[in-house]
Each structure stands twice: as C-alpha cells, then as structure tokens.
Amino acid sequence: MKSRIGIKDIALKAGVSKGTVDRVLHNRGNVSPGARAKVIAAMKELDYQPNIIASALASKKSWKIAVLIPDSQKDPFWEQPKIGILKAEKSLRDYKVVIDFYPFRDADREHFLQQGEEILEKEYHAVLISPSFFKEGQTILKKFEEQKLPYIQINTFLNRESEYFLAYIGQDSYTSGLLAAKLLNFGINEGACAMILHLEKEAYNAKHLTDKEKGFNDFFSHNKKRKIEIIRGSFGDIFDKNGLHKYIEEMLIEHPNIQGIFVTTSKAFHIVSILKELGKTDIKLVGFDLIEENLAPLYDDKIHFLINQNPQKQGFLGIMNAFNHLVLKKEIKHVQLLPLDVVMKENVQYYLEEKAKELHLVF
Amino acid sequence: MKSRIGIKDIALKAGVSKGTVDRVLHNRGNVSPGARAKVIAAMKELDYQPNIIASALASKKSWKIAVLIPDSQKDPFWEQPKIGILKAEKSLRDYKVVIDFYPFRDADREHFLQQGEEILEKEYHAVLISPSFFKEGQTILKKFEEQKLPYIQINTFLNRESEYFLAYIGQDSYTSGLLAAKLLNFGINEGACAMILHLEKEAYNAKHLTDKEKGFNDFFSHNKKRKIEIIRGSFGDIFDKNGLHKYIEEMLIEHPNIQGIFVTTSKAFHIVSILKELGKTDIKLVGFDLIEENLAPLYDDKIHFLINQNPQKQGFLGIMNAFNHLVLKKEIKHVQLLPLDVVMKENVQYYLEEKAKELHLVF
DNA sequence: AAATTGACTGTGCACGTACACAGAATTAGA
DNA sequence: TCTAATTCTGTGTACGTGCACAGTCAATTT
Numbered sequence A, B: 001m002k003s004r005i006g007i008k009d010i011a012l013k014a015g016v017s018k019g020t021v022d023r024v025l026h027n028r029g030n031v032s033p034g035a036r037a038k039v040i041a042a043m044k045e046l047d048y049q050p051n052i053i054a055s056a057l058a059s060k061k062s063w064k065i066a067v068l069i070p071d072s073q074k075d076p077f078w079e080q081p082k083i084g085i086l087k088a089e090k091s092l093r094d095y096k097v098v099i100d101f102y103p104f105r106d107a108d109r110e111h112f113l114q115q116g117e118e119i120l121e122k123e124y125h126a127v128l129i130s131p132s133f134f135k136e137g138q139t140i141l142k143k144f145e146e147q148k149l150p151y152i153q154i155n156t157f158l159n160r161e162s163e164y165f166l167a168y169i170g171q172d173s174y175t176s177g178l179l180a181a182k183l184l185n186f187g188i189n190e191g192a193c194a195m196i197l198h199l200e201k202e203a204y205n206a207k208h209l210t211d212k213e214k215g216f217n218d219f220f221s222h223n224k225k226r227k228i229e230i231i232r233g234s235f236g237d238i239f240d241k242n243g244l245h246k247y248i249e250e251m252l253i254e255h256p257n258i259q260g261i262f263v264t265t266s267k268a269f270h271i272v273s274i275l276k277e278l279g280k281t282d283i284k285l286v287g288f289d290l291i292e293e294n295l296a297p298l299y300d301d302k303i304h305f306l307i308n309q310n311p312q313k314q315g316f317l318g319i320m321n322a323f324n325h326l327v328l329k330k331e332i333k334h335v336q337l338l339p340l341d342v343v344m345k346e347n348v349q350y351y352l353e354e355k356a357k358e359l360h361l362v363f
Numbered sequence C: 001a002a003a004t005t006g007a008c009t010g011t012g013c014a015c016g017t018a019c020a021c022a023g024a025a026t027t028a029g030a
Numbered sequence D: 001t002c003t004a005a006t007t008c009t010g011t012g013t014a015c016g017t018g019c020a021c022a023g024t025c026a027a028t029t030t
Helices: A007-014 A018-025 A033-046 A052-058 A076-091 A109-121 A134-146 A173-187 A207-222 A241-254 A269-277 A292-299 A311-326 A348-356 B007-014 B018-025 B033-046 B052-058 B076-091 B109-121 B134-146 B173-187 B207-222 B241-254 B268-277 B292-299 B311-326 B348-356
Strands: A063-068 A097-101 A126-129 A151-154 A165-170 A193-198 A229-234 A258-263 A284-288 A305-308 A335-337 A341-343 B063-068 B097-101 B126-129 B151-154 B165-170 B193-198 B229-234 B258-263 B284-288 B305-308 B335-337 B341-343
Touching: A007 A018, A007 A033, A018 A033, A052 B052, A063 A109, A063 A311, A076 A097, A076 A311, A097 A311, A109 A134, A126 A134, A126 A311, A151 A311, A165 A311, A173 A193, A173 A207, A173 A258, A173 A284, A173 A305, A173 B173, A193 A207, A207 A229, A229 A241, A241 A269, A269 A284, A269 A292, A292 A348, A341 A348, A341 B341, B007 B018, B007 B033, B018 B033, B063 B109, B063 B311, B076 B097, B076 B311, B097 B311, B109 B134, B126 B134, B126 B311, B151 B311, B165 B311, B173 B193, B173 B207, B173 B258, B173 B284, B173 B305, B193 B207, B207 B229, B229 B241, B241 B268, B258 B268, B268 B284, B268 B292, B292 B348, B341 B348
Parallel strands: A063 A097, A063 A126, A126 A151, A151 A165, A165 A335, A193 A229, A193 A258, A258 A284, A284 A305, B063 B097, B063 B126, B126 B151, B151 B165, B165 B335, B193 B229, B193 B258, B258 B284, B284 B305
Antiparallel strands: A305 A341, B305 B341
16 A cells, blocks of 8 residues: 655655755745756656645645625625635635635725725735726726736626636626526417516616626527517616506506516516516516525515526635635636526525535635 | 644643543543543633644545445446546545445346445445445445444435434435426416326336426426326337337327426437427427437427436535545535526536536535 | 552654755855 | 855754553552
C-alpha cells in the first residue's frame, strides 16, 4: 500500500530539498533554472497532486472575500443569496475563508460607490459583487481591475474583458421568458390571447425584464403553427391595490380572450385575488420565485407554474467559485447560468427542501 | 485576532491534558467521570468545533466503502450513478475515502447475494447498495446489520428498522406520476383521454412503475372538476417494433380521443416514430430521463416534457451521506427523495450541463 | 509486603505542507 | 583576488488533531 506522493517524494526524485519544491510550486522565485526544471519534471512524472488538507492546515494566510450586494433589510430578495453566502463561509471555515459584507442601500448609487471604495482600501483576495447600476458598476469594476482584485458577479451581468473578471453567476432571463411562453402555450387553446405582465416600476429600464419579454415574444413568433395573440401589460405601483384591480379589469374587458398571464416578477400572487374577484378563475398563471405569498396560490391551483431560480445558489456558488479560484487554483467557468426549475404544486416540496438543506458544494 | 479554539484550549480550561480531551471526544474510554465532565463542560462553554482539516490529516485510518449496484455494462442506467460515485470519491480523496465496487449482473439474484457475501468478508465502514431484489435484498441487509455494517440504499427502497440503515436516496415514483398527470391535464382538453403506458417487462411487478401509475390515477381522481378518461397500456418487448406499432395503433383506434400519453419509463422515444407513422402528431407526450434517444424528439417538440431524476446524484449523494455519517458524525436524513425536474427543450441545457459539471457536494 | 492488574493520565511524534531562517553558492564590484 | 551583495538551497518548526506509548496511582492478587 504505497501512500500518495508528496513534495518530499518530488524533492527526492529531483535531487533537491522540499524547500525548493515548495518555491517552485508557489512561484516564490529564487530557484535556479536547472533546479526548477528538474522539479517540474519530477512533478509531472510522479503526477503530483497537492494535498489540500495539509496545505490548508499549514497555510497561515486567510482568504478574505468582500461581498458588495444590496442590503437584505431593504429588499427581501437578497436574503436568500446572503444565506447562501453564509453557508459557503461556514463550510469553508477550516480553509480559512473569511467574508465581509458591504451592503448598499437599494437604488442608492452613491452608497454603492462608497461601499466599493471601502473595499478597495482594505486588502481582499476577491470580491463578490452584484453591480446593479450600469455606470457605477463599470466604474467600480474598473477600479478592481486596476488594483488587480479579482471579482465574481452575481445576479447582474456587466460584460468586461479583464483577467480579473472571474465569473458571472445568475439567472438566464431570456430563457425564462421562453419557458413561460412554452408553458402557457401548452395550456391555452389556439386563437387565444396570452398576456405578459410586468409588475415593477420602470420595467422598460430593467434589463432582466425586457430579456424575459424578448424570450416570451420570440417563442410565439418562432411557433407560427398556432395563432396566439400576445398582450403586453405593465403596472408599476403594486401597493395601489385598486389601481391594479382596475388596470387588470380593463385589460380583460379589452381582450376577453386572455387565457394565460405571465407575470415577469415574483408578484404573481397579487393577480390571484383580482382574477378571483373578476370571476376569471380559468386563466392560467405563470410567475416567478418560491416566495411565501406565491406558495398558497400554487397549492390552491390558482398559480399553475412558478419558475424558480434558486437565489440562494447565486450566493453560495459565488463564494465557492472564488474558493475554487483562489485556493484550489481551478479553472472556473466565466458564465454560469442557474437552472430554471419548473415548479408546480406536485414537485414544490423538493425545491423548498433544497432551500432548507445544508448542502455544501466544494471543490 | 484570536484563533479558533482547539483541543488544547479545552485541555487547559478543563485542567487535563489534550490526550484526555481526545479520549472524551472519541469515546475511547479510560476517562474518569470527573475528568469527563470537566472536559464536556469546557467543550460546551468554549463551543468547540473540531477542525476537520487537521483531523483528516492526522488520522491514519482510511474510510472504506463498498458499493453493491448493478453492472453498468449490462444496464446503461447505472453508468450515471457510478459516475456520481466516482466524482464523490475523487473529491473526498484527501479525506481518505476509498471505494470498492461490487457490481452484480442485472437480474441475477445469485450473483447479487454472492457479491454481498464478498463484502461481508472484507472490512468496510459502510456499504452503498441498490437492493434490487426484495427477498435477497432483505437477506443481505440483515447480514449487514448483524455485522454492524451501516448501509445506504439508493434507487430501490427496502424499509427496515435498524440503526444501521442510514438512508435511502432515490426517486419519488408516486409523485412523478402525479406530476406527469398534471402536465398532461394542463395540455389536453376536457373530455379527452389520457394514456399511461408501461414499456417494460413485468411492469405489474415493478414497484416504481405501479407507484407511478398510482400517482397518475390519483391526480385525476382527485381532480373531479375536469372529466378525463384514463387508459392503461402495457407492452413488454420493446425490441418487437412491429408488435409495438400494432399495439399502439389498435389502442388509438379503440380510443380515438387520446390526446396525451405518459410513458412511465425512459422509452418514450420509441413511441415518437410510431405516432408519426400513424399521423397522430398532436398527441402530447411525457416521458422520463434525459437519455440521448429522448433528446432529439424533445428538441423537435415531439416529446413535450421529460421528467428528470438526475441519476448521477443518487450515487454522489449516497457517498457524500456516508461521508457525513462516518467522518463528520453528522445526522443524515433517512429518506432523501431527489428533485423531480420538469425538463423541456427550453431548459434542458441546464440539466445537461449539470450532468457534465464537476460539482461536489460536501458536508 | 511485593507483585500484578487495571483504570486513568500526560507526553510527544506523526500527518503533508507552508514558511522562516540560516547557510552555501554564485555573482558583482573593487 | 578579495569582499560584499545577491541568489540560491536546505533545515527545521508550526498548523491542530490522532494515536502510540509510557507513566502514575489505587485496587487486587500472590
């Protein structure tokens, strides 16, 4: 039973000391070209695989990661990614991964920049960032690059050509629109209307919503076999109950043949009661996210499908990818789109369980 | 910057040596009640969390796990769980987890028992088993229990009351039947027929198929609002192309109003060409598993939904749970049902990617 | 009383790598 | 050629835990 080969085996084979092997391994310099070549040859020949356990134990340095995401106090969506981040931190504790949060107030560009500057002043090995604002995001990311600080984006994607841009992890909005269209198309009759409904302020300005809409439209324009008319709706102030009710009512009067509605945000539950009041209980409803308010209508067959994007995973995988890059020196994929789960009452349990489970992705 | 507390901190606090702390930690005995109490108190007070990194490094013992599953040469389904197992082994290599395979020839009860006995003769810390045969499975599991050998079941579940039964990880057949029914119901009109079709020898004898059927039937009997007639079909020899063609043809003549078919196995693709030949292109098709043959019809809108059970995960999570139990001494859930993913051409990419990705779940 | 047993306890090395430090070899400058 | 600076190399300790071993003390046996 020969045990795994370690640096001392390489040292022996290369005719040097383990100190020299270590210097080659970590590019610490001060190694003669000859010795270096011999070490590298020995490593290859013996197929050396570093023992990350011993490495983590011996290493003094801790890996510091800064997290720049919206404050979850203001926007409950961000609680989930944050939970994912904390889970990742916990499972990597023994690897000396330390995480500091720099939450910024939602929609506050100034605060976003401010917190970004704060990170730049400290010494971090990587940053996990949701660059919510286009212009300010570019500014900060550029500064990160200048300081040779690698970063991973989650949720919002700003495309940049830089070796310090490690990865984007997030949702695939366009495809989710396609998916919603497919589901509605499956459930409604030929000649009927399908409605896409944005319940969000400045929906025209939110890229993820316009992407969803594009996917939704593309599905129907590519499926010419069936004739389905598409209606577009948009209503910003969801707290204006009466206004929303009136808006939906007028829409349904104008287009009495609407058989399905795709709500592009997590607010589908707002529509449920309105449809009930209007006596339109046979309209198919597709929405997003397994939030509390959406679950009751799902169980109740009022919402037919919820598309789930597992926001916890965004945070979790973000940290895990940083770990893979920093500690394990692994190649990581630059764009990682999370699965779009089609959730209905019959399989919702699995996805809720997954939320609660303490699954820890490593390596 | 105070570092994490270790056994020597506890030793100091409890006024004993780290050797004694170690004995308490691992229940090695030979500790006086007084010392034991002091150590436990100190551990609680300081909230001691063992450093699994250092532990894994120092520990001499390797964790040996035997795997008793069907030979993947004979049944390609088992390739996926095997890949999952090998991934898990790779990512746990530094933790000294070693896996030995004991594949048995499909449908060969004698060989199954034989390989089981083989395992019993060696010294293993745990077994991962798919107890395909009811009677023989019980026999082997009983022997495992007698030898105090913990086991984890995958894919097939034999319920046993034993502390050595660690977990079952597998599919939820009943719910997958429900799910298929829901999807078909969504896509077909009131008054139409829905067909459930088993393409498997001795389908009446396969529990997972009868469970699927039960789920399928229950959905419609609980949803009395819509009148959908259910037809049951079963055909064993899928290599008899003509026979199958004839069978389907007769079914469709007898029940011309069939608008949807649920194939309870991964063989849905066999039906596609037959339906085409019969000119019945508007029948909705729901099947199982992202195997190669099913993908083309899925892209082609011939198969509408595939229910995916991620067979790789069965193997992967099986090993990971054994690891959690053996090494990390964590509580693991006794029954873990894998998510039922609803896959359509628009989101299939994510699930195929996941198959290829080297994601490693730990802890 | 001496010897033996057994329960209990402390000490110290090992795991494989990181890293500090000292010492050797080489080079540069005069 | 010699010295000083620089580059290169080997040695040894540390990380936190597991575990072997030796040692202490009281109870029991001879």
